[in-house]
Amino acid sequence: MTENWYTIPMRIGLLTSGGDCAGLNAVMRAFGKTVCALDKAVELYGIADGYAGLCNGEWRKMDSEEFSGILTLGGTILGTSRLPYKKLITSETDKIDAMKANYKKLGLDALIILGGNGTHKTAALLSKEGLNVIGLPKTIDNDIWGTDVTFGFYSAVDVATECIDRLATTAASHRRTMIVEIMGNKSGWLTLYAGVAAGADVILIPEIPYDADKVAEAVKRRFDKKKAFCIVAAAEGAMDKREAQLDKKERERLRAQNGNASARIAAVLSERLQNETRVVVPGHIQRGGSPSPLDRVLCTDMGVYAARLAHDGKFGVTVAMSGGVLTANKLADIAGKTKFVSAEHELVRAAKSIGVSFGD
Ligand code: F6P
Numbered sequence: 097m098t099e100n101w102y103t104i105p106m107r108i109g110l111l112t113s114g115g116d117c118a119g120l121n122a123v124m125r126a127f128g129k130t131v132c133a134l135d136k137a138v139e140l141y142g143i144a145d146g147y148a149g150l151c152n153g154e155w156r157k158m159d160s161e162e163f164s165g166i167l168t169l170g171g172t173i174l175g176t177s178r179l180p181y182k183k184l185i186t187s188e189t190d191k192i193d194a195m196k197a198n199y200k201k202l203g204l205d206a207l208i209i210l211g212g213n214g215t216h217k218t219a220a221l222l223s224k225e226g227l228n229v230i231g232l233p234k235t236i237d238n239d240i241w242g243t244d245v246t247f248g249f250y251s252a253v254d255v256a257t258e259c260i261d262r263l264a265t266t267a268a269s270h271r272r273t274m275i276v277e278i279m280g281n282k283s284g285w286l287t288l289y290a291g292v293a294a295g296a297d298v299i300l301i302p303e304i305p306y307d308a309d310k311v312a313e314a315v316k317r318r319f320d321k322k323k324a325f326c327i328v329a330a331a332e333g334a335m336d337k338r339e340a341q342l343d344k345k346e347r348e349r350l351r352a353q354n355g356n357a358s359a360r361i362a363a364v365l366s367e368r369l370q371n372e373t374r375v376v377v378p379g380h381i382q383r384g385g386s387p388s389p390l391d392r393v394l395c396t397d398m399g400v401y402a403a404r405l406a407h408d409g410k411f412g413v414t415v416a417m418s419g420g421v422l423t424a425n426k427l428a429d430i431a432g433k434t435k436f437v438s439a440e441h442e443l444v445r446a447a448k449s450i451g452v453s454f455g456d
Contacts, residue, residue, distance in 0.1 A: 105137040106205045108406060109155065112172040113146030113179070113211040113218070117236045117248025118387035119395040120210055121166040121173055126399025127208060127232075127406075128163030134407045141202060145175040146211070147218060151194045155202065167392060170385045172210075181217045192225065199227050206406050210234050212246070213434060216414060220431035223412040230405050231414030231427060232398055236383055239283035241433035242425040243416035247398060250390040252279070252382045253289045259378045260294035260327060267325035270372065273315055273365060274327050277358035277377040281333040284437050286382070291329035291452070292443060298326070298453045300361065302333035303437045304444070305340035306455025311361065312368040314453035319371055326371070330357050336455075397422060 108131065112120050131138045142162075144154040166173060184191055199207060199222075206228040209219045212235035223229040233240040236252035256278050267274040276296075278287040284301020291299035298314050300306050311328070318326040334357040339347055354360050358375040365373050387395060398415045401422045405413065413424035437444065439456070448454065 105139045106406075107139045107141065107203050109141045109143050109150075109199070109202060109204045109207045110158070110174065111143040111146060111150060111207065111209050112174045112176045112234075113209060113215040114176060115178070115212065115235070115383060116171050116176050117234055117383050118170050118251035118385060119247040119391045120171065120176075120234060121169045122387050122392050122395035123210055123232055123234075123247060123399040123402075124173070125163045125166050126396040127403045128158070128160065130400045130403035131406060132160045132163070134403065136407060141204070142174045146177040146215075147179040147191075147195065148177045149175070150198055150207075151179075151191045153198045153201065168386045170387070178214065179218070181214050181221075184218060184221070192221065195222060196225055196227065204228075206230060206411065208232065208402060208406065212237065213240060216240065216427065217431045219414070220427035223427050228409075228411035229427065230402050230411060230424075232402055233414060233416060236286055237280050237283050238285035239280075239435045240414075240416075241430040241435045242414075243418065243435075244420075245394065245417050247391055247395045248383070248387075249285065249289075250394065251385070251388040252286055253293060254388045255382050255385070256286060256290035256378065257293040259376070259381070260290060260296060260329060263376055264294070264325060264327055267327065267374070269324075271319075271324050272326075273369075273371050273373045274325065275358045275361050275365075275373060275375045276327065276329050277356060277375065278329055278331055279379070279382050280331040282434060282436070284331040284334070287329050287331035287334075288437055288441075288443055288447070292447050294327065294329070296327040296329035296452065298328040298330075298455060299447060300328065300330040300334035300357070300455055301437055302331055302335060304439050304454045304456050305335050305337045308336050308361075308364040308455075309368075310453065311455040312365055314455065315365060315371070316369055319369075328361060328365075330361055332357055334361070336360075
């Protein structure tokens with residue numbers, strides 16, 4: 097009998113890279129269960145701590161049982177790390193060689209990479225270098241180009257919304273303005289969705305630089321209407337119009353001097369208004385814990401889809417949701433691009449039409 101796919105197991109590596117989020121395990125579960133049930137024999141290898149594990153040759157063979165019981169588990173059973181792409185293409189090109197060598201050493205036929213924008217840039221690079229790569233779009237920031245939604249986003253929206261809901265009752269009791277800083281340094285999807293979902297009065301996102309006077313006016317208007325509290329949902333990367341003109345270095349200097357987004361906005365409000373202001377930064381709480389039901393469904397769909405791509409030998413792509421339909425985008429087409437919130441986005445328009453201020 098000649099050797100073929102049915103007698104030589106297909107070796108697949110799994111890797112989670114970049115900031116964790118809810119749903120990483122749920123995706124791996126769907127992928128692992130599906131490939132193990134398909135007609136090709138497979139061997140699965142879990143690579144530890146993202147690309148660092150691929151560079152350093154740290155992996156373990158995964159038993160099909162490992163993919164059971166992890167649907168609701170937060171974080172990643174493989175561990176993760178950040179390996180800055182900028183370093184990879186300059187001083188650390190040896191790391192690319194190390195990754196290629198380890199891929200070969202392990203005898204991989206495919207590498208499944210779960211990650212965000214930075215991860216996808218590296219995935220595209222590895223694919224260009226000849227590795228068989230399939231990406232899966234993970235991030236609470238929802239900013240991967242070419243997909244309507246990334247897994248982890250819905251769960252983070254739930255958490256951020258609950259944070260704001262809880263803050264609203266304490267703010268109302270004290271007649272305060274609460275500034276809630278939501279994760280998202282470059283893109284404001286999470287702040288926009290959680291802000292709308294929780295009924296924030298002001299939503300500030302990096303894509304729509306604000307005018308401090310307009311933010312203060314919006315807060316004042318709210319209290320003038322005898323409302324007991326005001327909620328400002330501000331993205332981590334929210335910036336005023338002046339800051340938006342600065343280059344990256346100058347902006348970093350300004351932030352180091354004046355504090356993070358919520359602190360800068362609080363300073364503006366307490367300078368102009370009488371009301372008490374408090375700042376809350378939920379931070380990594382937004383990334384932790386169990387995936388939401390919507391995310392569990394999305395993760396299952398995406399993991400199964402990736403398994404079929406691997407089975408069919410379709411590489412150099414990443415899974416995406418487009419108009420409610422799963423598809424595979426070429427890594428080369430999406431790498432290095434960011435899906436920003438447009439100032440004309442229909443949710444921005446809807447929010448504005450119900451009186452939410454974006455400070456613009
Ligand atoms: O990309 C996800 C994210 O949570 C961003 O929203 C945030 O800016 C960043 O990661 C924080 O990164 P770290 O976990 O390294 O502090």
